[in-house]
Amino acid sequence: MDGGTLYSIGDLARRTGLTVKTVRFYSDRGIVVPAGRSPAGYRLYDIDAAARLDLVRTLRELGLDLATIRRVVDRELALPEVAAAHADALAVQIRTLRLRRAVLTAVAERGSTPEEMELMHRMAKLSENERRVLIGDFMDAAFGELQTAPAFGAVMRSMTPELPDSPGAEQVEAWVELAELTQDLGFRAAVRGLAREQVAERTEGGPALVRRDLAAVVRDEVAPALAAGIAPTSHRADPVVASLAVHYTHITGRHDDAELRRALVSRLESLNDPRRERYLRLLAVINGWSAPASLAPVLDWSIEALRTRMRR
Structure with missing residues (x-):
């Protein structure tokens, strides 16, 4: 194109693929400035105006507002910085849309009531920081000062949900149910009781700190x-019962007698709380982990086996 050629609004519209009305709109607002006038007084534009309009059209299609576009074409703002900022904004919008889609999909699949849908949407759209505060409050209530114990670092990590930026419908449902479960005062107290028992056992057992935990032993001994x-x-x-009792003597540092077996039954009943198992299953869904195997069958078996022998 000849750099000295001047174009009417109609010519410029045809070159850029815009309407005459749109070109005039940008011209009236000073985004595209005429290079001169025809003898009849009509506005004329040079090649730079065509280039600016091409850039304006691209930026508008990307969602930038006119004020920002004007600063870009006038070179008051660096295009890379503007592009980065809008890319971040679009990423937030995309996450929001994906979350809304997940909520709506979950509602469609489970046939939720309007109240349940509102709760699901409200809980799911919490910011990452708000989610951390909610879970942090549960951890504080459930573990309290035990959180500072070196042995509990891995336990805390293993019980912390991390809802992804783009959750699926199943993850949204799991997050809402888990969030409600963490507000259950009875569940908090049960988790705190389990944690205290575990700390007490490890303190009493001394060398047993390196041994497997009780749930793993019950699973391995009873499943066969x-x-x-x-x-x-x-x-x-x-x-099998004798083996469980021997293991418990190791982790508690106590002798195998009626009192120890009563304590073992109580400990197993605490582990067998269905809310605990539900929490772990929901946690696995949210974090994308493999579903944990249910311990209920081996715990039920162990409790009945111990109680039967205590009555003999």
Whole structure:
């Protein structure tokens, strides 16, 4: 194109793919300035005006407002900085839209009431910081001063939900249910009781700090008995019960007697709280972890086996 050629509004509109009305709009606002006038007094534009209009059209399609566009084309703002800022803003909008889609999908799948939908949307759209405050409050209430114990660092991490920026419908549902569960005062007290028992056992057991936790031992010892069809009341279950008792003596530093077995039953009943298992399942969904295997069958078996022998 000849750099000295001047174009009417109609010519400029055809070159840029804009309407005459749009070109005039930008011209009236000083975003595109005429290079001169025709003998009849009509505005004429040079090649720079066409280039500016191409840039304006692109920026408008990307969602920039006119005030920002004018500063960009006038070079008051660096285009890379403006692009970065708007890319960040678009990322927030995309996350918001994905979250809304997840909420609506969850509502459609579960047939929620308007009240449930409102709760789901309100809980799901909490900012990351607000979610951390909510979970932090639960951790403080459940663990209190125990959080400073070195052994509890991994426990805290393993119980902390991290809702992703673009959650699926299932993750939104799980987050809402988990958030409600953390407000259950009874559940908080139960978790705190479990934590205190665990700390007490490790303190009393001394060297047992390196041993596996009780839930893992019960799973490993009892699962084979269950698979073999051994009833908890059967004499064939005696070696398994004895093994559980021996392990508990190791982690508590106490002798195997009636008192220890009563304490073991109480400990297993605490572990068998269905709210605890539900929390762990919801946590796995939210964090994208593999679903944990249910401990309820082995815990039920162990409790019945111990109680049967305590009555003999």
